[in-house]
Amino acid sequence: MAKLVTDVVCPFCGTLCDDLEVSVTDDGKKILDVYNACAIGAEKFLHSQASDRITRPRMQDEDGNWKDVSYDEAVEYTAKILADAKKPLMYGWSSTNCESQAVGTQIGEVTGAIMDNTATVCHGTTLIAVQDVGIPSCTLGEVVNRADRIVFWGCNPAHAHPRHMSRYSIYPRGFFTGKGQKSRKLVVIDPRCTDTSKLADYHLQIEQGRDYELFDAFRVAFKGEKLPDTVAGIPKKTIYEVAETMKSGRFGIIFFGMGVTQSLSKNHNIDAAISVTRDLNDYSKWSIMPMRGHYNVTGSGEVWGWLHGFPFALDLSRGFARYNPGDTTSNDLLRRDEVDAVFVLGSDPGAHFPFGSVKKIWGLPSVCIDPHITPTSAVCKLHVPVAFVGVETGGCAYRMDNVPIECRKVVEPPEGMLTDEEFLKKVLTRVKELKGA
Amino acid sequence: MVPKIKLNLISGRTIQQGVSMEGGKEKPAYRNACGIIEIDPADFKKLGAWRNTNVRVTSTFGSVVVKAIEATQGPHPGLGWIPMGPWANQVINPNTYSTGMPTFKGTPVDVEAASDEEVLDSITLITRAVRGEL
Amino acid sequence: MAEYLIRNGFVYDPVLGIDGDKKDIAVKDGKIVETTALSKPTEINAAGMTVMAAGVDVHAHVAGPKVCVGRNFRPEDKLFNSTPQAGIKRMEGGFSVPTTLRTGYNYARMGYGFVMEAAMPPLFARHVHEEIRDTPIIDEAALPVFGNNWFVLEYLKNKEIENTAAYIAWLLRVTKGFGIKNVNPGGTEAWGWGMNCETVNDVVPYFEITPAEIIRGLIEANEYLGLPHCMHVHGNSLGEPGNYTVTLDTLKQAEGYTAKNDFGRDTVLHHTHLQFHSYGGTSYSSKGFESKSKEVMDYVNKQDNITFDLGVVTLDETTTMTADGPFEHHLSHMNHLKWANVDVELETAAGVVPFIYNPKSYIAGAQWAVGIELGLYAKDMMKTYITTDHPNAGPFTRYPRVIKWLMSRAAREHMLEKELKYGDSIRNTCYIGEIDRELTLFEIAQMTRAGPAKVLGLSHMFGSLRPGCEGDVAIYPYNPEAIDPSRDPELIERAFSTAQYLIKGGEMVVKEGDIVSNGSKRTFWVDCTTSENPQVQRDISEKFKRYYSVTEANYEVSGHHYVPNPYVIEVDASQ
Structure with missing residues (x-):
């Protein structure tokens, strides 16, 4: 027999779908099947059930031999490396709930840590651009109900946010958009012909890294001014035509991703993208939204925002909060040997940081708190497996449009396993003792 | 003499990368999804x-070392695509230019056949690389 | 719990009619008690100091999504003002949009005990509550916004007050909200298409209803339910020269309505930050602008069912933020600074723009004058409240400065003569130069405690030192016998900025000016019972199924981690 848990929130990407259904055994211990999820989301739920899952903390020696340790020993090691460090890096925070982020921030306050989240390799440059020029945006339901122009720039939701198009952007029928896809024009700007661009009314196959120029060309085109024959590989005729399509919509939105944030020019690309959106508001109604990756990277920016005023790259080492990207960001700190301990929770820098940074983590006292075996756990001295947030414990997460949603607990974690929040609370208590705070 | 070609490398998500990542990065499926480079037929x-x-x-x-496959979302002559992950991150440009953001997209790379060499799984790749064994 | 006996202070309590008499105040088990009820109190010598009930703020933007946008997109707001952890006090940062930690501490330092978050977008209610949870010491509540909500627009278009009320009761319950906020009625929905409603008679696109109908409908629904607070409106055309006629039209919508509730509230419409709504003329230049504070107050003073707060411009660099989306867009075109906007499906919008009220500009000085004038023209100080629409007209930490301006003509003259570049033009186009009135401490206590507590329906708990009220007492280093406001206005500001003591809920949280406890803050919300309404239930399910981006089951704020320490006010509207 099975029971069905409905309205389940998917803890994978920033789309934060909340309409999943999960069937579980009557005793609430085993997931049997996952409905409505994309392939990635379903795998996340199902993999939590893997029989070879690590369920106890373990430490490795210099030769890479692992030995199981107790949670108490793990707490002690974690607290000690953080308390002993002059400037520990506490990185990650994007695949966990806001409650854990808040406890973690207190640990950072007590130990004078650098707190950084995955925005640092994802939409950190967006956050910088927003500080320069602001951001006109909206919730995803506004797109459903009003949007007749959709632009995907440097993002590929068909792969990275698989249900985005059906739930929010291209297909849904909303209040003022009863014809669904038929009522919308889709523009995709990408150097590749992606599975997203195949759906577009216009695909502008831009020369990689020339986004800034094309954004600027649009601003010129809106005003009807002269353009060179091609910009970023796009003929001017196409640019004028797409500009007119954008201006003529009633409600439009630009979704953008790593193609814009990680290419050279970085925050300046987004600065230009936001300026395009501002300009368009002189003709009709336009919004712009970053396609946030981790399901709760947005939340960690909010938690740090309300506690300390900055969305990432938070430096608490001087006793109060500072922020200076390039200086207080993880990869810069690691490459310059400026941190002396590394704590990772809710992310995998081992896989997703440039290798030079990973090598630095390996050379430092380090702990990785993650349900999975990952390249990060492989290079950290201590690996602490924990319950999956959104599967085995609940908590608050923020969608890419900043809407907070409460994740659901679907099944019990394996016996004796701690959640992020429980583990962090123990560490907090211990660092306070060690620091005499 | 083995021919070498120059490509502009970008990395990013694919659905297979996402699925296999959640299925366990220590598993062969993750290597098969991310230890690849997508190359245009012309290249x-x-x-x-x-x-x-x-x-x-x-x-x-x-x-x-990665496995070369034909572009799944092409054509994109001159561009190479390695899904985000430890393989791509061995070669991308780590400079942040004071933004905090490494330059994950737009790294010039040389590609040459290496049929005798092995594509390592993610854990082996990273643990051997940090020890300077590669 | 500790007992406190506050001895020999000059006590101001408008509710008890105490006007500076030397009295002892007793606190026990979290409440004010008779002095005879104490057994072994800790004595606080308040001789030479002013004793009042803790302050109550009727309107400030201190928690939630747009506040956090303001924080995160203004790193410059934290420059050179962060302070480290000390004792139990955590790190602080920020000026116009301080962190939640600093927000709580700064209110406590000013002797405040309760703050109303003035605009909660329902879809973001969890965020508001998480920030409230992480704001130490002060009790807080939040007003969900209703004036552009599709349910409300549709019900009111059909004059369905009962359905509107049932929906409001449901929404207050699921968002843990306190009352009805109504921002730029209809105009923010129009902003969904980049448009606005500029008068109370402009028709909302598609919904075919006017702001006037929305205001009246929400007043009726509010009184149908008998909520503690009244309908709390931010009228159309905020900040526009000549908008005072729109304001008068807005206020007139309250005519004919009387308050129906069990909370001692006797007004039906609260107009917030009236300063922004009392402008004459046609432009922001000294040749085109004039104050209409007198005209607005001539009307307000004749009504007995209206309250308002000032929204005084404090001449700072600050961060504006409001659910009035079109206004912020307009503002960003005036000052060309960064602009953030968030449109919220089916419900509302918000905009955020930094703003510098430059004392060297004419208009900032004139705006300052308008706000002060409203306070000085007001007849009933129980219906007139001090705010800065934090952080829109200035940060809440400037309340003591506003008190100084209200209490001291000399301080105002100093502004006009020394601080403001265009003092003469301001005298010519505003009323401020003609007004001699200096408010008293008794009147200040009405405007900052007794009055706001009453309009929020919380006079049984806050705003007075009557036995039975919450043990919330502020003690200021201000000796009314020794200080002459006309000679030493700066002492007023200093005293009200730094309470010597604050006892909150019977616990000492500020001692000799220092934060000594993180308190035990509560979140207030209103649980209103209505009779079953299957139609509204059906409409809710339908809207969630078809138009919301979250499911109905994932909308409700529930769980200890959002509201760990609730204080629920129950209202029975089922009869």
């Missing part, structure tokens, strides 16, 4: 290699 011609052979990708910043 394959220049490379003079078969589809699905291993190649060595080298930049100013590092070098890695």
Whole structure:
């Protein structure tokens, strides 16, 4: 027999779908099947059930031999490396709930840590651009109900946010958009012909890294001014035509991703993208939204925002909060040997940081708190497996449009396993003792 | 002399990367999804290699062996695509230029056939690389 | 719990009619008690100091999504003002949009005990509550916004007050909200298409209803339910020269309505930050602008069912933020600074723009004058409240400065003569130069405690030192016998900025000016019972199924981690 848990929130990407259904055994211990999820989301739920899952903390020696340790020993090691460090890096925070982020921030306050989240390799440059020029945006339901122009720039939701198009952007029928896809024009700007661009009314196959120029060309085109024959590989005729399509919509939105944030020019690309959106508001109604990756990277920016005023790259080492990207960001700190301990929770820098940074983590006292075996756990001295947030414990997460949603607990974690929040609370208590705070 | 081609490397998500990542990064499926480089047919011609052979990708910043496959979301002549992950991150440009953001997209790389070399799984790749064993 | 006996202070309590008499105040078990009820109190010598009930703020933007946008997109707001952890006090940062930690501490330092978050977008209610949870010491509540909500627009278009009320009761329950906020009625929905409603008679696109109908409908629904607070409106055309006629039209919508509730509230419409709504003229230049504070107050003073707060411009660099989306867009075109906007499906919008009220500009000085004038023209100080629409007209930490301006003509003259570049033009186009009135401490206590507590329906708990009220007492280093406001106005500001003591809920949280406890803050919300309404239930399910981006089951704020320490006010509207 099975029971069905409905309205389940998917803890994978920033789309934060909340309409999943999960069937579980009557005793609430085993997931049997996952409905409505994309392939990635379903795998996340199902993999939590893997029989070879690590369920106890373990430490490795210099030769890479692992030995199981107790949670108490793990707490002690974690607290000690953080308390002993002059400037520990506490990185990650994007695949966990806001409650854990808040406890973690207190640990950072007590130990004078650098707190950084995955925005640092994802939409950190967006956050910088927003500080320069602001951001006109909206919730995803506004797109459903009003949007007749959709632009995907440097993002590929068909792969990275698989249900985005059906739930929010291209297909849904909303209040003022009863014809669904038929009522919308889709523009995709990408150097590749992606599975997203195949759906577009216009695909502008831009020369990689020339986004800034094309954004600027649009601003010129809106005003009807002269353009060179091609910009970023796009003929001017196409640019004028797409500009007119954008201006003529009633409600439009630009979704953008790593193609814009990680290419050279970085925050300046987004600065230009936001300026395009501002300009368009002189003709009709336009919004712009970053396609946030981790399901709760947005939340960690909010938690740090309300506690300390900055969305990432938070430096608490001087006793109060500072922020200076390039200086207080993880990869810069690691490459310059400026941190002396590394704590990772809710992310995998081992896989997703440039290798030079990973090598630095390996050379430092380090702990990785993650349900999975990952390249990060492989290079950290201590690996602490924990319950999956959104599967085995609940908590608050923020969608890419900043809407907070409460994740659901679907099944019990394996016996004796701690959640992020429980583990962090123990560490907090211990660092306070060690620091005499 | 093995022909070498120059490509502009970008990395990013794919659905297979996402699925296999959640299925366990220590598993072969993750290597099969991310230890690859997608190359345009035109560039394959220049490379003079078969589809699905291993190649060595080298930049100013590092070098890695991955399997070359034909572009799934092409054509994109001149562009190479390695899904985000430890393989791509061996070679991408780590400079942040004071933004905090490494330059994950737009790294010039050389690609050459390396059919005798092995594509390592993620854990082996990273644990051997940090020890300087690659 | 500790007992406190506050001895020999000059006590101001408008509710008890105490006007500076030397009295002892007793606190026990979290409440004010008779002095005879104490057994072994800790004595606080308040001789030479002013004793009042803790302050109550009727309107400030201190928690939630747009506040956090303001924080995160203004790193410059934290420059050179962060302070480290000390004792139990955590790190602080920020000026116009301080962190939640600093927000709580700064209110406590000013002797405040309760703050109303003035605009909660329902879809973001969890965020508001998480920030409230992480704001130490002060009790807080939040007003969900209703004036552009599709349910409300549709019900009111059909004059369905009962359905509107049932929906409001449901929404207050699921968002843990306190009352009805109504921002730029209809105009923010129009902003969904980049448009606005500029008068109370402009028709909302598609919904075919006017702001006037929305205001009246929400007043009726509010009184149908008998909520503690009244309908709390931010009228159309905020900040526009000549908008005072729109304001008068807005206020007139309250005519004919009387308050129906069990909370001692006797007004039906609260107009917030009236300063922004009392402008004459046609432009922001000294040749085109004039104050209409007198005209607005001539009307307000004749009504007995209206309250308002000032929204005084404090001449700072600050961060504006409001659910009035079109206004912020307009503002960003005036000052060309960064602009953030968030449109919220089916419900509302918000905009955020930094703003510098430059004392060297004419208009900032004139705006300052308008706000002060409203306070000085007001007849009933129980219906007139001090705010800065934090952080829109200035940060809440400037309340003591506003008190100084209200209490001291000399301080105002100093502004006009020394601080403001265009003092003469301001005298010519505003009323401020003609007004001699200096408010008293008794009147200040009405405007900052007794009055706001009453309009929020919380006079049984806050705003007075009557036995039975919450043990919330502020003690200021201000000796009314020794200080002459006309000679030493700066002492007023200093005293009200730094309470010597604050006892909150019977616990000492500020001692000799220092934060000594993180308190035990509560979140207030209103649980209103209505009779079953299957139609509204059906409409809710339908809207969630078809138009919301979250499911109905994932909308409700529930769980200890959002509201760990609730204080629920129950209202029975089922009869």
